[in-house]
Every structure is written in C-alpha cells, then in structure tokens.
Amino acid sequence: TKCPYDHSVIMLRHPVAVRLHDLCDMSFLVHGFTSGMSSADLLALRIRQLERHEEDLENAAAILRKARFRSKAQFEKRFERKLRHKFYQPGDLVIVRNSKIEVTLNKKHQPRYLGPFEVDHRTKGGSYVLKELDGTFIRKGVAAFRLYPYIDRNSRVLKHLSPKDEAFIDTDSNEEEEMSN
Numbered sequence: 001t002k003c004p005y006d007h008s009v010i011m012l013r014h015p016v017a018v019r020l021h022d023l024c025d026m027s028f029l030v031h032g033f034t035s036g037m038s039s040a041d042l043l044a045l046r047i048r049q050l051e052r053h054e055e056d057l058e059n060a061a062a063i064l065r066k067a068r069f070r071s072k073a074q075f076e077k078r079f080e081r082k083l084r085h086k087f088y089q090p091g092d093l094v095i096v097r098n099s100k101i102e103v104t105l106n107k108k109h110q111p112r113y114l115g116p117f118e119v120d121h122r123t124k125g126g127s128y129v130l131k132e133l134d135g136t137f138i139r140k141g142v143a144a145f146r147l148y149p150y151i152d153r154n155s156r157v158l159k160h161l162s163p164k165d166e167a168f169i170d171t172d173s174n175e176e177e178e179m180s181n
Contacts, residue, residue, distance in 0.1 A: 032045055033045060087122060088119045088122065088128060088147060088149075089119065090119055090120060090121055091118060091119065092118070092119045092149065093115075093116045093117070093118060093119075093149070093150035094115060094116065094117055094118075094119055094128075094130070094147045094148060094149060094150055095113040095114065095115035095116055095117070095147075095148050095149075095150050096113065096114045096115050096117060096130070096142055096146050096147060096148075097112065097113055097146045097147075097148065098110065098111055098112055098113060098114050099146055113148070115150060116133065116150040117130040117131065117132060117133070117138065118130065118131050118132070118133055120137065123141055125141075126143075126144050127141035127142060127143050127144060128141060128142050128144060128147060129141055129142075130142055
C-alpha cells in the first residue's frame with residue numbers, strides 16, 4: 001500500500017531504500033530448515049542466510065559447478081554421434097540437404113537431398129566449396145551441417161550392416177530375379 005506522501009510502507013518503516021535484489025535474497029544457501037523448528041533455531045538460520053557466509057557461497061558454487069559438469073557429461077554422452085565432427089577432405093563425395101524446401105508446404109514432392117557433389121576445399125569459416133562431378137564449381141559455399149557423406153550402393157558400409165538393419169538393403173534386384181524364374 002502507498003501512503004499519501006508517495007512512499008511505500010517499507011520505506012516508512014526502514015530508512016534504507018529497498019532494491020530488487022534485496023527482496024529476492026539467496027535463501028537457498030543455508031541447509032537445516034525442517035518442519036516444527038523452534039523460533040530460536042528458525043531465527044538463527046534466517047540470520048545465517050542474511051550473513052552470507054563465505055563457506056555457504058563456496059558450497060553452493062561447488063554444488064552448482066558439479067551439477068553443470070554432470071549435465072555437460074550427460075549431454076555429450078547422449079549426443080555423442082551428433083557432436084563428433086568429421087571434416088570432409090578434398091575429393092570426398094557428399095550430398096547436400098535441400099534446406100530451402102523445409103519451410104514449404106509441398107516439400108513431400110521435392111528432392112530432400114541434392115547431389116552428389118565433390119568437396120573442393122573447406123573455408124576458414126567452416127563452410128565447404130563444392131563442385132559438380134564434371135568440375136563445375138558451385139557458386140556459393142555450403143554450410144557443414146547441410147552436408148552428408150555420399151554412400152554408393154556397392155559401398156563397404158552397406159555390406160557390413162547388422163542383420164537388424166537389413167530393411168535398408170535394396171531388395172529390388174532379388175525380387176526381380178525371383179519373378180523372372
């Protein structure tokens with residue numbers, strides 16, 4: 001509530017101006033709050049909160065640091081394959097994700113990937129200069145996140161798939177042979 005002189009009630013009771021950071025004091029730094037505490041114990045813990053002991057601040061900082069490193073390790077473990085950076089070498093064949101169609105409504109009938117292209121070199125900023133297989137350069141550099149390695153159908157990678165991944169193997173040639181017999 002306000003008084004007629006446009007001062008808050010807190011200002012009238014306390015001669016010190018209240019700042020926002022005073023209102024949201026760090027009350028989480030002190031341990032020991034339990035239900036059914038005596039008034040003296042509660043008052044002692046509240047005083048300790050306001051004193052901001054250096055050991056409490058260091059303890060809170062250590063807990064926070066430990067939690068952040070644990071979260072970082074968990075994130076790196078979860079996204080290990082995505083975070084692994086592989087730089088393409090000149091001469092590698094790549095396909096380019098067609099990110100222009102991702103915002104359109106009729107993307108179902110558009111080509112999702114373009115290529116294959118050959119990597120000419122990597123720029124200082126991290127993008128790649130590509131060229132067609134006949135040697136014609138692509139005008140603009142391509143961001144690294146849009147590139148995927150081109151895997152030929154007769155590649156060793158496809159031949160060493162585990163049995164659970166057999167659904168990805170092209171079975172059209174086997175079906176054609178069976179139908180002709």
